[in-house]
Amino acid sequence: MPDRARLVVGVDIGNSTTEACLAAVAPDRTVSYLGTDLTRTTGVKGTPDNTDGVLTAVRGALRRAGRAAAELDAVLLNEATPVISGLAMETITETIITESTMIGHNPATPGGQGLGVGTTVSLTELDEIDPGPPVVCVVPHGWDFEDIASTVNAAVGRGVDVVAAVLAGDDAVLVANRLTRPVPVVDEVAAVEKVPLGMLAAVEVAAAGYTIRTLSNTYGLATVFGLDPDQTRHVSPVARALTGNRSAVVVRTPSGDVTDRRIPVGTLELRGSGKTLRVDLATGAEEIMDAVARAQPLEDAHGEPGTHVGGMLAQVRDTMADVVGQDGEEAGSPVEIAINDVLAVDTFVPAEVRGGLAGEMHLENAVALAAMVSTSRSRMRSVAERVAEELGVATLIGGVEGKMAVRGALTTPGVDRPVAVLDLGGGSTDAAELDREGRDTAVHVAGAGELVTKLIDSELALDDREVAENIKRSPLAKVESFFHVRHEDGTVQFFDEPLPSHVFARVVTLAPEGPTPIPTRHGLDHVRQIRREAKRRVFVVNAVRALRQVAAGGNLRTLDFVVLLGGSALDFEIPEMIADALAGYGIVCGTGNVLGTEGPRNAVASGLVAAHAAAAP
């Protein structure tokens, strides 16, 4: 038995974060924790590139404790089997307008109200038209609102029956205010020159606070255009695309055709429990997850080449092959690379309608997939060698991370065996269980914080990962004046300094440096719902999935304590969503507080120290 305390540091290399825990282990094996640190993981988890991050975290923990690297007796690394995750999105539906038949955007300020049905005529030809059947006036770019109004008024004065107008510029209210005979006016039609002339068109503007009634109703369209049942069937996607708008234009062109078709997205092939299952991605998340459940334990998965999902699965496989295959054939068995888990989530992507005239967006159905690839070979030994070299300290590879996480979680006040942990990370959600007898099991399932961020990003059409990450991490607020915001829970916060004009009336996230506007036309409630749904579909689903795999007999009721760990357990609402979902199984669930001070962080690193102390000679 050594006659002095040994200084050791446990290091957990995660997909996103590397954490360190420094402790002194006394001769009687009691552990005094001295300091912790965390930093971004450098390189792909489980590869020699991790060394830099390890050194940063170790030095950070030493600095905080006021100790020097020379005093260290050992560095303890987790046995990190590389598990990398990939994400892909496959759109299932697509709305295409093959001929210009509808304008379904929502200009902020349409003019007039009601429904006008007539033949399209350019404003430039209005003075040559004889009185006759009703006409819809189409106004090209560059016309001034007073000139538009006086030209229309002159035609109406001659007896021409102008029943509606469609404008390029943002002038609908200005024009409508100057018409001698009021008609509905739709504006901001960017591609107004593509509106076919000489065709029957319907223009509808709803009263303030209402949405259109006729053009968003299939039979309304049938009535307006005198369609037979077969034509009516074809026009129904138009009605659906226009639902919820305050204004719309539909032009009947002979070849006009909107198709709402299912795109062939290919199949997913799942191999496991002695069978091979094929599932069509277009059937959606529920069917896919059903198949994944039937193929448990999943041995491998392939996607159809040429599809996004096929590409994604091939790419994670290749990345892993590169990562573990670098130093050629090591002694022993050949490298095995397999996809062990897949999570499918139903989502939608706002996509520009092909053939739309005003940049119309339509929500298309999509499936998002997270996959996890792992390998039989760990390269932690080469990481350990490099760390030992750099620090001049013996570096040992300690236990498997899930099992270490449980030990770390047990340092949370109020927690006892049997205990299960859920490590909510960036790429994967990991579960581990330690029973009364000290037996432990651990699993990884695909999909975690990164997938939530990605869903928020695409469903709000942000195309900005950083904004999406902000939305995920903080509650929303609406700027209600230059001096106050209303938080999503209804509370109001005042500011001494006026808020900048670019956030006025916007939905914002409140960062320490001030409100950041979310670039969307959607209201706070919509953004909030997308945020919460994304978290629920990933983390609540995965919590149940992962715990079933570690619970005895797959029965959640056998679990008592569940401790939430990892970066995503810092989230302001994910822990309560999971706790709500598990409450029905009689499970006590809460966010961990490792060492009584670290919150959900540092469980694996402190678990490594605890395991090392317990096993010390």
Add this chain to the structure above:
Amino acid sequence: MTHSDPGSRPAVVVHVRPGAPERVLREICAGAEEEGVPTRVVTVPGRSAGEQDGSMRSTGEHDVTALAHAAAASSRLDVGIAVDAVGAAAVHHGKLPAQRPVTTVETDATVADWRRVGRTAARIVKGLPLS
């Protein structure tokens, strides 16, 4: 466009210096009208540089900002616009500090810029994002 009865109707108040370009004023008012918010134009004679020396130069950013703040103070909607003699413009809110206008445009602005000035003023009233 009269201002004989200031208390009559809630409106965005537009203060203009004598000689303010007609087309600038027209587009600004159109910007607010498209948003459905009324404007009330008030001509405010001032000791502007342009009048003093007969030249047509701007009386300065400071003047148009102060003028917009005064316009906002006299608006029942707390929102004001100012246009100076050479067509520089500013939008202001009555509760904001005088030196912190919501937006300003220079004399070399375009039709789209002037429309935006009117639209911005109207959107403050409506509580909608300004851009």
